[in-house]
Amino acid sequence: MASGTGNASKTHFAINAKIILLSFLFLFLLLLIVRTSFPSSQQLYSPVPSSSTELTIQTQQAQESASASAADCPTTTAAATCAKTPPSLAQALVHYATTNITPQQTYDEISVSLRVLAKKSPCNFLVFGLGHDSLMWTSLNHGGRTVFLEEDKAWIDQVTQKLPTLEAFHVTYDTKVTQAEKLMKLRDEEECKAVSDPRSSKCELAHKGFPSEVYDVEWDLIMVDAPTGWHDDAPGRMTAIYTAGLIARNRESGETDVFVHDVDRVIEDGFSKAFLCEGYLTEQVGRLRHFTVPSHRARSGRPFCP
CATH class of the missing domain: 1.20.58 (Methane Monooxygenase Hydroxylase; Chain G, domain 1)
Structure with missing residues (x-):
């Protein structure tokens, strides 16, 4: 019963x-x-x-x-x-109305990103992770460009076969959750405080293997909800969080809204505070943390963290 x-x-x-x-x-x-x-x-x-x-x-x-x-x-x-009704929104309505699978984030967590999208869309939106909420993010950024970075090639094929309009790239990570403590110590290294294109960065945390679009586009929003980070052999989000912050700082002008999900976990909590900086923290709702990271190229001499 x-x-x-x-x-x-x-x-x-x-x-x-x-x-x-x-x-x-x-x-x-x-x-x-x-x-x-x-x-x-x-x-x-x-x-x-x-x-x-x-x-x-x-x-x-x-x-x-x-x-x-x-x-x-x-x-x-x-x-x-x-x-x-725009086709992307119509597709999203039908998709979510006919499935029992709902997005990973809660109503309150989604509301944080939605408020930013309401102001900035259509815009450039980079999402680490391809999930059940991907069609929703693409639809809410109607008219903009939404790109997903996913570690599981088979999952990309499965999702895009059903939703071919999603723009997703397969990426690989060479880190493991067990390396997090060692990588955290890099926050004190000068090469990890230098702002540059991640491809030319000397910091071990800078991910250099993403598609060229990731580095060449100025992203208005970045959502870090991947890669996998809940077991020891998983890659963890150490390089994803650092690289997202570096991309945001390296934009020519303006600011980037960076969101990190699952901040109830040790890695997401520690690395977001250390490399996206508590001084840039705008708000936290549930397990979602929102940072507003300004361009460091627009003002020379700006410290890595305020």
């Missing part, structure tokens, strides 16, 4: 989680439709031109804007099509 009650509770929880996720996606879709369907406040309240020259300029700008809109939706029929 107790077992049956437990199974019923799990089923009830899974259904609730699914409803919450679908609500997130519907709200995001509604926001997209509202933003694309209504004119901006600048369009609604543009001032009356004070001269014929200003009128000419505004007329030209209006024509250019109309031409751009026409290119996207040149006919009434096309305009109606533009108001339809």
Whole structure:
């Protein structure tokens, strides 16, 4: 009887989680439709031109804007099509509505990244790990680029066969969880405090074997939710966390939002604090920690940690 009650509770929880996720996606879709369907406040309240020259300029700008809109939706029929649900969001809604498998993160944890995506998307989003939440992240970054780095080649093949629109790369790691204590000592080494392209870094923690896209793109968000780190022979997230921080610091300007999941574990907790820096910590919700890491190239002389 107790077992049956437990199974019923799990089923009830899974259904609730699914409803919450679908609500997130519907709200995001509604926001997209509202933003694309209504004119901006600048369009609604543009001032009356004070001269014929200003009128000419505004007329030209209006024509250019109309031409751009026409290119996207040149006919009434096309305009109606533009108001339809984007394919990525439609696919996500159907996918999560027809599966009992829910994302690894909790509602509150997902909400942290969602708030940032709501401000920055469409953007460049790098995710360490390919999981049951991958289609969700791609959909929430509709119109942007979302890339996944995964250690298990067979898992990539399995997921992308079902969801071919996901952009995933197979990567390998040459570390083990048992090396974490030794690698942590590198935080005091000068070569590990130097900010550069990870491929040219002299720090042992810098991962040099990722696809070139990882190093060449300026990422607006980075989510570290892999590689595996829950047993001794697993690679652990030591180099993933350090390299994510180095990529963020090495961007030309601006800042990168870096998220680390599973910070209830020793490695994720210690390495995120040491190499993403407590001074850059924005918030922590549940097992998710959010850092806002500024460009170090934009201001020379900035210390590795504030």
